[in-house]
Amino acid sequence: QSVWGYDSDNGPERWHENYPMAKGDKQSPIEINSKDVRHDSSLSSWHASYDPGAAKTILNNGRTCRVVFDDTFDRSVLRGGPLTGAYRLRQLHLHWGSSDDHGSEHVIDGVKYAAELHMVHWNPKHGNFAGALKQPDGVAVVGVFLKVGKTPKPEMKRILEEIDNIKTKGKEAPFHHFDPSILFPKSRDYWTYHGSFTTPPCEECITWILLREPIEVSSDQMAKLRSLSKNGENEPVNPLVDNWRPTQPVKGRIVRASFK
């Protein structure tokens, strides 16, 4: 089937057949090697001001678990850091593995985290989301790494509690009164570079802001995430796991760090 996914017949190695941008020079994710990173003292800190009332629904689209926000006006925005202007929060979603030792998309000094949370924002100066996709400064994604540890972050519970209502592909549930900034780690340190969506259509319109400090989750919380299914309600069970793209060639891009 032509629909892209993460299986052998429709996975990352074949995306370029229907989405030529997948073979571009500024693809994501990438491996970040601290020795190649350049500290940029001119990078300011980033600021998120999110309205909890903007949260609308949580859904399983067969490829990830996604929370959608009202982005019809500057209601929940991200500013500062490498960005110019206010970018509107559109949705957040995750990528995870089939076991705790892998699952993140970006890899840091060889370390793969159990999962990676993406908060997707777009630049309203380009009119709408579709217009922003065509611009190099159109989209900004904040990436937060999830590490399995002893003191799991209770804030992830809110998302994981909804999992039981969206077990199968196409299932959606109301998701209100949620401020995703509770998912940020203490430190605001980040890496930033220019890249692409890590899924088709793979447009190269993204300013990536990757937070250095992972948040901790429990192994049970990861198991909860892995209890999602790719399949629809009355289809054979196909676990939704390993929905991550392998790292792509850096091709001379500079990764800057906000920290020394």
Ligand SMILES: CN[C@@H]1CN(c2cccc(OC)c2)S(=O)(=O)c2sc(S(N)(=O)=O)cc21
């Ligand atoms: C299919 N791609 C995901 C859905 N969206 C998308 C992207 C481009 C065009 C489009 O057509 C409607 C929708 S999205 O913007 O919410 C994002 S962000 C993102 S990631 N992993 O790079 O952060 C994957 C997707």
Ligand SMILES: [Zn+2]
């Ligand atoms: Zn993503």
